[in-house]
Amino acid sequence: MNKKKGFNINDVREANRLSVLRLLATNKMMSRAELARHTGLTKMTLSNLIQDMIAEDLVAESQQLPDDYQTGRKPVLLMISPDSPxxxxxxxxxxxxxxxxxxxxxxxxxxxxxxxxxxxxxxxxxxxxxxxxxxxxxxxxxxxxxxxxxxxxxxxxxxxxxxxxxxxxxxxxxxxxxxxxxxxxxxxxxxxxxxxxxLAEKLYGIGKACANYIYVHLMNGIGAGLVLNGRIHTGNVGQSGEIGHTSINFEGPFCSCGNRGCLDYYTNIHNLRKRITTQAALNPESRLVQQDAPTLADIIDAAHQKDQLAVSVLEEFCLYLTWSLINTLSLIDSDFIIIGYEKNVAGGLIEETLMLNINNAPGFNENRKVSIVHSVFGGSAxxxxxxxxxxxxxxxxxxxxxxxxxxxx
Ligand SMILES: [Zn+2]
Missing domain, CATH: 3.30.420.40 (ATPase, nucleotide binding domain)
Structure with a gap:
């Protein structure tokens, strides 16, 4: 089949329309001047595009004024229409x-x-x-x-x-x-x-300005999503980013996947609970000892309340995760990690511990400085x-x- 290589005027117009749409959707509200600056389109081209998009109920004019508005002619902010698809x-x-x-x-x-x-x-x-x-x-x-x-x-x-x-x-x-x-x-x-x-972080969240990063999802196990060169990398069939089943100990115990010493083996919720049980006698006052089946969110919450057993379990959890993340950061040459959770959890402890561990790890390039931040969507990413x-x-x-x-x- 012949795949066309050239662009006709309609293709160019449609590509411009989609850039305007992406900018408005991901920035919520923008003035015509800001859109012109970001797209490089002339005032006339932009004006025609927007006129059509308003007529199609894709774009609407907002009544809101820009934050920096003082006096003079009121600039109109544009937004995605509340009646859009x-x-x-x-x-x-x-x-x-x-x-x-x-x-x-x-x-x-x-x-x-x-x-x-x-x-x-x-x-x-x-x-x-x-x-x-x-x-x-x-x-x-x-x-x-x-x-x-x-x-x-x-x-x-x-x-x-x-x-x-x-x-x-x-x-x-x-x-x-x-x-x-x-x-x-x-x-x-x-x-x-x-x-x-x-992808949610890339379009609407904290990853907007970053071309290469790892999103790590902490739940009962650990998953990751990779953004490379500004695009989500899903792999051949969508199984990329399975850092939970990469090994951090090739002589370690067998994981449920059949591999040895997987990150998931050391960090899944069943193993965290086992560690709570084995350390229970030393920490009888810990609230985790009283709980039937504490979740990762419960452990994080307890650690924030300075529960010593929770702090100790989380420190070990972060240590395993540190080695896996150093491998991944080295592989994709990125210095930015977003941590997301299955539920809304109090933020900061895991991110700070990982950042300290990674930036001080022996052998990790001393010129690099890794930033690790909490997902802006809490548990909803x-x-x-x-x-x-x-x-x-x-x-x-x-x-x-x-x-x-x-x-x-
Ligand atoms: Zn495994």
Whole structure:
């Protein structure tokens, strides 16, 4: 097949339109002058584009004044229209299923969380997703331009399939994209939860200005999403960033994946609980000793309250994570890490400990200074990522925003 190499005037116009759309969506509000500065477009070109986008209900003029406005002619700020098309998102976690409606700005306008049935298998998961998706659709009259599914892995993103996520009922080769595809004509994309979270930070969060970084998702296990050269790197089928199953001790104990001495073996919640149990006699007053099954968020919270057992468990946790992150930072030549969590947790302790460990590690290049920051989305980055994956496809011209207007790929 002949793939065209040239660009005609409509391609250029559409590319300009999408740059304006991306800038407005990811910066919330901008004046025409700011848009001209960022895009390099002439006033006339920009004005024509915006006029059309307002007529299509993609862009609206805000009543708000810029923060630095003092006197004189009031500049008009532009924003994504509240009547613009919306995006559906589904987050498949081990404990709950969440459905959201959002828009190109990453703003959430509807959210619902549902428990899984006691007997979780492909059929019951399909029934729950269909029910929750249909319920969400009833909460908007705006056109849906796409659905993003952010999920625990391992996945085959190309096929839209959850392969066999551990500790997730009897789910095996579950085609989530096909299930939702039966309910909507709009495109559906599946993405690993950590990759989705990394993309959320890139479009709407703290990763906007950074071309290369690692987003590390701390939950019952550890996952990571990589942003390289300003783009999310998902790999061949969406399984990149599995730092939990890279070995930090090749002579170590066998991990559930079959490998030896995986980071996940040392840092998963079961092993953290084991360490709490073995150190319980030395710390009888620790609140973790009283708890049945403390989560990582409970341990972090206790450490913030200066619970000595929690501090000790977290220090060890950070030590293992340090070695794995040094390997990854060296591999991709980045000095920026974002840490996200499964729930909102009090921030700072893990980030500060890791930063201290890594920047003082023997052998780590002394000219480098690694910054480690807490996700701006708290526990919601993978959920916002379900929206971001569709926005990114819109900004790249791969999803049609207006019928009849798209870039050819
Ligand atoms: Zn493993």
């Amino acid at each position: 919306c995006i559906l998102g589904v987050l498949i976690r081990r404990d709950v299923l969440t459905t959201v409606i959002g828009d190109l700005t990453g703003n959430v306008i509807y959210k619902n969380t549902a428990e899984y049935p006691a007997e979780l298998n492909n059929d019951t998961l399909k029934a729950l997703i269909s029910e929750q998706y249909t319920l969400a659709l009833k909460h908007t009259s705006r056109r849906v331009i796409g659905t993003g599914i952010s999920s625990i892995g391992p996945l085959d993103e190309n096929e839209g399939v959850l392969l066999h996520p551990p500790e997730f009922g009897r789910i095996y080769h579950f085609n989530a994209v096909k299930v939702i595809g039966e309910l909507t004509e709009a495109p559906v994309f599946l993405i690993n939860d950590a990759n989705a979270a990394a 993978p959920l916002i990522g379900a929206i971001a994956v569709i926005s990114e496809h819109v900004f790249n011209g791969q999803i049609k925003l207006t019928p009849g207007v798209t870039l050819q790929n």
